[in-house]
Amino acid sequence: MHAVAMDDELRAAMTIFDRCVVERDAAGADAVLDDDYALVLVHPAPAKMERARWLAVLPEYLVHRYEVEDQVIEVDGDVASVLQRVAMDATVLGEDRSGRFIISDTWRQRDGRWRIWRRHSTPLLAGRLPGAGSQPDPTVPVTATPTTPLPATKAADDSNDERSVLLGYLDYHRAVLARKAEGLTDEQARRAACPPSALTLLGLIRHMTDVERMWFRNSLRDEGVGYRYTVSDEDESDLFPPADATIADALVQYWDEIATANAILAEASVDDPTRGEPQPGHSLRRTVVHMIEEYARHCGHADLLREAIDGQTGD
Numbered sequence: 001m002h003a004v005a006m007d008d009e010l011r012a013a014m015t016i017f018d019r020c021v022v023e024r025d026a027a028g029a030d031a032v033l034d035d036d037y038a039l040v041l042v043h044p045a046p047a048k049m050e051r052a053r054w055l056a057v058l059p060e061y062l063v064h065r066y067e068v069e070d071q072v073i074e075v076d077g078d079v080a081s082v083l084q085r086v087a088m089d090a091t092v093l094g095e096d097r098s099g100r101f102i103i104s105d106t107w108r109q110r111d112g113r114w115r116i117w118r119r120h121s122t123p124l125l126a127g128r129l130p131g132a133g134s135q136p137d138p139t140v141p142v143t144a145t146p147t148t149p150l151p152a153t154k155a156a157d158d159s160n161d162e163r164s165v166l167l168g169y170l171d172y173h174r175a176v177l178a179r180k181a182e183g184l185t186d187e188q189a190r191r192a193a194c195p196p197s198a199l200t201l202l203g204l205i206r207h208m209t210d211v212e213r214m215w216f217r218n219s220l221r222d223e224g225v226g227y228r229y230t231v232s233d234e235d236e237s238d239l240f241p242p243a244d245a246t247i248a249d250a251l252v253q254y255w256d257e258i259a260t261a262n263a264i265l266a267e268a269s270v271d272d273p274t275r276g277e278p279q280p281g282h283s284l285r286r287t288v289v290h291m292i293e294e295y296a297r298h299c300g301h302a303d304l305l306r307e308a309i310d311g312q313t314g315d
Contacts, residue, residue, distance in 0.1 A: 007075050010107060013114040014082065022063045026055045034108055034117040040198045041121055048198075048240050057093060065089040069100070078109040083196070099123050104196030120196040148178045163270050166288045173295035174208075174258055176315050180302035181205050181247055184309065189247035193308035201305050203239040204298050205250045209257045210238050211294060215287050216261040220268065222276030228253055 013032050020029035037051040049057075070085040082105040089098045104120040181189055181201040189202040210227045217223045229238040241250075270285040279286075306312050 007080070007114075010073070010075065010080055010114045013107070013116070014105075017116055018066060018068075021058070021061060022066050024059045024061050024063075026058045029058060030055060032113075032115055034110070034115040037115075037117060037119075039119050039121065048236065060093050062091040063088065080107040080109075080114070081105070082107065102195050120198060122192060122195040148175050148182060162285075166270065166285065166292070167265065169292050170288055170295070173292060173299055176299045177204065177208060177295060177302055178251060178254065179315065180299070180306045181251065184247060186246050186248075188309050189250075190241070190245075191305075191309060193305050197301075199239065199301050199305065200241075201302060201309075202241050202245060202247050202250055204302055204305075205247070205254050206238040206241055206245070208295065208298060209250070209254045211291070212254075212257045212261050215291060216264050218276045219274045219279065220272070220276070220284060220287060221264060222274075222280075224276070228257070 017029060017032050019025070020032075033051055033055075035051070037054070039049040039054050041049070065088060067087045068084050069087055072083045074081050082103075084103045084105070086101045086103050087099075088101060091097065100123070102122050105116055106118045107114050108117045109115075181204070184201065186202075189205075190200050192198045192200050206229050210229050213225065213227060217225050227235075227238070229241075230236070265284075268284055270283065270288070272284045274280055274282050274284065274287060303313070
């Protein structure tokens with residue numbers, strides 16, 4: 001790899017930031033942090049540390065060595081992406097964080113100054129830089145196969161009935177997402193296996209549990225029930241589960257929410273209007289199409305995660 005589209009001002013800001021981390025200089029780091037800065041850790045469990053919290057714990061960093069081994073920098077207007085392989089000997093909040101890491105930074109230029117907006121950090125396992133051509137570790141055996149059966153047909157292919165087609169595709173994608181997470185250990189389900197993304201299979205299952213709850217109970221029926229995992233639409237607790245969250249429990253909650261949604265759907269027409277937020281007055285038809293779209297997107301994410309974890313592919 002080699003650095004491209006380098007910018008002298010960006011290079012200076014990066015140097016300041018790295019120096020401040022090594023020297024535990026919160027005041028200096030504050031000058032190059034974007035107002036919305038966050039550090040996202042993707043191993044051993046996904047966690048997101050907002051700007052104020054990160055500045056507060058920076059004095060607890062003890063970095064003995066910080067060496068950039070490889071680096072790619074791409075600048076596109078006011079946004080820069082920086083991908084680095086870093087060797088580090090450090091202790092953070094009393095825990096040993098030594099090793100080699102893939103660090104993905106996003107910088108934004110505001111008021112003529114470069115500021116770091118987001119940093120994703122994950123340990124570099126097996127000594128290779130993840131990328132489009134990376135393959136699962138061949139020494140890791142494929143884990144247990146999924147147990148949820150796929151629907152007999154994706155969408156009642158022999159039927160032209162609109163309702164059957166819509167609900168058939170919804171049920172198919174629900175099953176596919178569950179199958180991507182089944183047979184994994186908790187550690188595997190929590191693993192952000194496609195850096196710099198912090199997505200995990202455990203997070204996706206929890207996220208879609210709340211999505212089912214929001215669209216069918218709150219939007220369609222206006223029940224006003226709270227989320228299972230989050231407190232608001234802006235909260236990401238579903239996608240970033242706590243360390244004690246398990247995939248077994250998440251799947252139980254997932255199927256429980258789907259059962260509740262199916263009971264609602266059984267009594268509804270695709271022409272029924274939604275009663276609650278975020279789109280009151282829209283038809284159930286539109287809601288189901290949106291759910292299929294969201295499941296399809298996250299099933300694609302799940303495909304990549306599962307293959308990276310244990311090599312398993314297919315529906």
